[in-house]
Amino acid sequence: MHIPDSFLPIPQAVVYWLIALVFIALALRWVRKEMSEEKVPLVAVLAAGVFALQAFNIPVMMGTSGHLLGGALVAIVLGSPFAAVFVLSLVLIVQGVLFGDGGLTTMGANIINMGVIGGFVGYYGYYGLLSLTKSRFASAAGAAWLACIIPALAAALELTAAGTFPLVPGLIGMGIYHALIGVVEAAITAVVLGLIVSARPDILERVEGAPT
Amino acid sequence: MISTRVLIAAGIALALVVGIGAVFFASSDPDGLDSTALVTQGQKELTQPANPGAAVDGAALPGTFEYSAPFAEYTLGGSKLADAGLMAAGTLLALIAVLGIGRGLKAFNRSRSS
Numbered sequence: 001m002h003i004p005d006s007f008l009p010i011p012q013a014v015v016y017w018l019i020a021l022v023f024i025a026l027a028l029r030w031v032r033k034e035m036s037e038e039k040v041p042l043v044a045v046l047a048a049g050v051f052a053l054q055a056f057n058i059p060v061m062m063g064t065s066g067h068l069l070g071g072a073l074v075a076i077v078l079g080s081p082f083a084a085v086f087v088l089s090l091v092l093i094v095q096g097v098l099f100g101d102g103g104l105t106t107m108g109a110n111i112i113n114m115g116v117i118g119g120f121v122g123y124y125g126y127y128g129l130l131s132l133t134k135s136r137f138a139s140a141a142g143a144a145w146l147a148c149i150i151p152a153l154a155a156a157l158e159l160t161a162a163g164t165f166p167l168v169p170g171l172i173g174m175g176i177y178h179a180l181i182g183v184v185e186a187a188i189t190a191v192v193l194g195l196i197v198s199a200r201p202d203i204l205e206r207v208e209g210a211p212t
Numbered sequence: 213m214i215s216t217r218v219l220i221a222a223g224i225a226l227a228l229v230v231g232i233g234a235v236f237f238a239s240s241d242p243d244g245l246d247s248t249a250l251v252t253q254g255q256k257e258l259t260q261p262a263n264p265g266a267a268v269d270g271a272a273l274p275g276t277f278e279y280s281a282p283f284a285e286y287t288l289g290g291s292k293l294a295d296a297g298l299m300a301a302g303t304l305l306a307l308i309a310v311l312g313i314g315r316g317l318k319a320f321n322r323s324r325s326s
Binding site: 104 | 245251256276284286309313
């Protein structure tokens with residue numbers, strides 16, 4: 001779901017960059033003030049994992065493939081949506097600058113979609129579903145699915161405003177394909193969460209005890 | 213319960229396996245955004261694979277910017293082995309970037325509070 005440079009006119013891309021910069025500044029403040037120092041290596045490993053998983057496209061039917069976005073996973077494991085903004089911003093910078101996966105002018109929009117919307121929907125979706133289902137893995141899977149499809153619909157609206165996609169076909173295409181890709185997102189998020197919980201249950205217990 | 217050191221090492225190893233595996237096993241089908249672009253450009257039916265030779269027309273919008281990344285499409289244009297090395301480097305670069313900036317910000321915070 002990396003929007004390339006050619007899909008957004010520069011004036012609109014600048015607006016998305018300015019919005020993204022506000023959230024990047026808040027995320028850097030969260031790292032500086034809220035995140036504990038011993039979590040820094042764990043955050044870095046999650047970034048490496050998100051980078052690798054975003055390159056691994058899996059077929060999802062209808063001649064389409066998809067990959068993990070990672071916003072929900074990072075926000076849930078680290079206990080803050082700003083963790084997702086921090087990690088996804090840096091991953092998207094590496095991908096965009098070195099590998100051409102997502103544009104430079106459109107990086108602000110990509111950070112908003114995958115980092116900000118993905119992170120906030122994933123984080124608050126997780127705690128909302130957790131209060132309803134009482135199941136950590138079902139909640140993580142549900143939140144991850146939402147954190148895939150809602151950013152996709154946001155991207156469709158951005159591309160409609162840009163004149164790249166017509167509104168209804170854009171929403172239908174992005175919605176249907178990312179509803180399928182969201183199943184991959186949900187499965188990977190639940191599996192990775194399961195691995196972390198089985199290896200180090202204290203990591204999630206600490207963040208669940210004090211949601212921010 | 214495993215130690216933090218082992219967890220970190222296992223996480224890095226897993227990320228490298230996935231990243232290198234992507235070179236050999238990732239699907240070449242268009243992703244959701246590209247599939248939608250192909251549908252809206254008449255090169256793909258919504259529920260069908262893209263037409264043979266279909267490619268997203270990226271030059272459709274005036275007033276956009278184009279940047280040529282040094283390793284576009286995650287490839288060096290040679291062997292798969294070289295691309296695997298590139299993916300491993302990219303994975304480690306993401307790790308180092310977050311580690312460096314995270315540590316730098318925490319050090320900055322310590323120096324301001326002392």
